[in-house]
Amino acid sequence: MPTCLLCVCVRGSVYCDDNDLDQVPPLPKDTTHFYARFNKIRHIKNTDFINLNNLKRIDLTGNQISEMDDDAFALLPQLQEILLADNNLQALPELPITMTFIDVRNNRLISGGIHPEAFKDMSRLEFLYLSNNQLDYVPVPLPESLRVLHLQNNNVQSLHVDTFCNTNDRNYIRRSLEDIRLDGNPVNINLYASAYTCLPRLPIGGGY
Template structure:
């Protein structure tokens, strides 16, 4: 063990003796002992980096562009001028062809479909205050038709032809003086006909499906009405005939009638069968609760038997 310690100590002493002392100038060391090739650092000639560059021949410039000689045109040459295509504004109907036929209803005489001239909504056609002079052709599914406050002066037989779903016609506030004899008769579901504020003198035959008839403020006479015009209308509830030229109450009247307005006519007399049934003393007309006869020359006190079947007396002049 002592021998091993002595060997290690001698090795350390030898290593220490081989290292140069720290206070020795490194410049005094001989570089040869480090196996380094000595050379002069400043002896390198940097001019050797310059290389001779041989300048070759410069590429020739591109050839000059020469203009072709002008073309010689014949004396009679006329240049062709292409004009842009002229665009003309097509009619409204033509611009809507791409949307499919019938989308806006049938074509009218005014150059546009009915449903652009009017408003069509879920079977209802609204043509109010549209300066119409004629009833426009209507879509086949029309159920309610309104053409109030226009300038229509006639209802022709063909105006409502083949409109099997039509239930209401409102032509209030026009200038209608003529109603075609077959204008309404062929309408299987017609219930309401409103012709207030026109010039109607004669009423054509109406379908028995009627529920509401309003012909106030016209020129209607008894001579212009069919005999027993309302008798078979089992659903008729409202009959407005005021402000006309009637001479008597048009009867017989259906039992379904609830309201009868005849004021401001020329009615002068009544009879026992006007409202009641002289052959059946037990007959009661319970539905008819509103009768207006005021504004007529008839004295209602003279015809007491005409009211015995009614739930209330009519309104009228009592002399």
């Protein structure tokens, strides 16, 4: 069945929420926003979004995704926002540097499942939601553009003095990063005061 009969297509947006889908349907080439929340999708393949050069937002919240091909999103030149909350992911595939918003809350992400320096070159990334996973450390380096970092309810046990700041530059101030959540982790943020000297606001969090 053609996707726009199964789903709702409106001016580049395709809405397939709560539709018992077990895979991503073929999308029109002019798709800019794709919503397939609360379905039964388990695997995202590298062919699911091929040649969708206008795609800016993908929302797959509330599926059963446990596997993603590593290049499933890497070649989307305009992708800015991806929402993968409430799935079963242990690993995060490579994402394009155009990202501004990443939400992978409530998965089973482990630190080894995130590419080294995965977010470093995302110069427009502002919102990074990683809460309720199994991460052991903060995924550094973080881009200067970042405004919100939520890591509550993970397994972060320590912080490095350069996690947020730059010890080589005492005048450095990270002005954008105003919302850091570390509550629900084993780390006691009171032991790492030197890691926050460059921040406009202290992280939220305690220790066990």
